[in-house]
Amino acid sequence: MSTGVYQTSKKDGSLYYRASLTYHAKHISLGSSSDAAIAHAIYREAMDILSSPAITPENYTSRIRHLSFEKAISLLNFRDHGMYIKTPIYLQKGFFSYYLEADYDLKFDNDDLFYYSSHKIMRRGNHLFVNDYGMQYNIAQRYGIKNYGVAGRDYVFVNGDPTDYRYANIRIINAYHGITQTEKKGKRLFVARLHLNGDVIIGKYTTEIKAAIAYNKAVDYARDHGIQKNFIQNYIADLSAREYADVYSALKLSQTYLDYIDSFVI
Template sequence: MDKGIFRAVKKDGTVYYRASLTYRGKHISLGSYRDAGQAHSAYEEGIRLLNDSSLSLKSYRETSSLSFEKWVCLLNFRDNGIYLGNPIYMGQQLFYYYLTPHHVLKFDLEDLFYYSSHKIMRRGNHYFVSDYGMQLTLTSRYGIKNYAVPGRDYCFRNGDPTDFRRENLQIHNIYHGVRKTVTKNGQHLYTVRIHIHGNYLVGRYATDVEAAIAYNKAIDILRNKGVTNNFLSNYVEDIAPSRYAEIYSSLPIAPGILNYPAISPNNQ
């Protein structure tokens, strides 16, 4: 058997071959292959990649024996001295996460530990990681709610939706049902709407905290009227319960909510 190639057998008796190498004292698995020839090609390609500085990410070809993900991992180890299990290449003050050769996400170095242990998945233009058995959107890691609408509730300052560096993420609205608006005279207000067979205005408020609490108050009013929609309440941080109660009791709510017809259990 060639160096770096190991014969293995699956539970059903199928024979396959594993390729691996050791570099700078680190044992690295290169993957499993159907025959010894493919495994040997992967081993030779891995050795060449680690020792030939002229090879780069652009050198990768679809005909390569190594997967693109493994190619990125080996290059990062060669150039930056750290082996990461995910397709990450470190730069200055940031790192790149390669989903494909042409689809790359950018992150702050302070996020390196997290993304080195959490594989990013993509569905359309949405990115997810699996954390404790749950799929979490990347944006939720940065305080952006799952229901947030790009361009309205948050934006990428440089216009690049693959750049997740914190300096590039600008959050406009962090609360459910709240939208920051500007009046004709230039005044900034927070408009609150709630959906009950159409959008109902709750009110307009001076701060996002007041708007978030007003949304919660509207939920309570509607529930008391028998509305059973699965509303999501806003969680307002860094405010004492007494202060929350004070704001809650003083906030005006639009007549459309206050006068919403009560629903009897028989009509549900």
């Protein structure tokens, strides 16, 4: 059997071959194949990465055919920084890169290193998420971005780079559901909308919290009129129950919204 390759069998008795190596007293599993020659190629590519400083995160894809990109990044980081991390993380100066694909990495603050060292990031469409205790969590939640948050509307990447998830690069614009910002005669206003057959304006308010509470009041009004949709309601952490109730009672909903609900056909 070739160096770094070990023969084993599946439950059905079929043979396959595992590739592994030991580097700086660390035993590392590299992958497996039903072909012994491919398993050996995986081992050789891994050894090339560990022994050749000329192979870097910028050019490594041209040097591997069989080794997974995740394992290649882990090996590069182990070689250069002495830290073996199972997820595809490469330490940079003051931050780290998480390789979501071979040529596509996300940037994170070092404060998040422990978390992403043990949580694999996955992607479905434009949503990036991790599995945590059997549940899927959008990574945007770590920045106070709601699940329904839309880049450019509810939050922005300050430097324009949507792969840069460092905390200083993410600015929240709209923290609550159904709320957007506008300006009128130089004055900032917060517009609350509820989506039914289309977006209906609930009203314009001087603070974001008032707009968020007005949205909740609009949801209650819609439900009181028999509209039983799966509305998202805003959680207001900054107010006590009494303070919330006082604002809720004082807020007015636009007549346009009230008339729309009164005439809404379920």
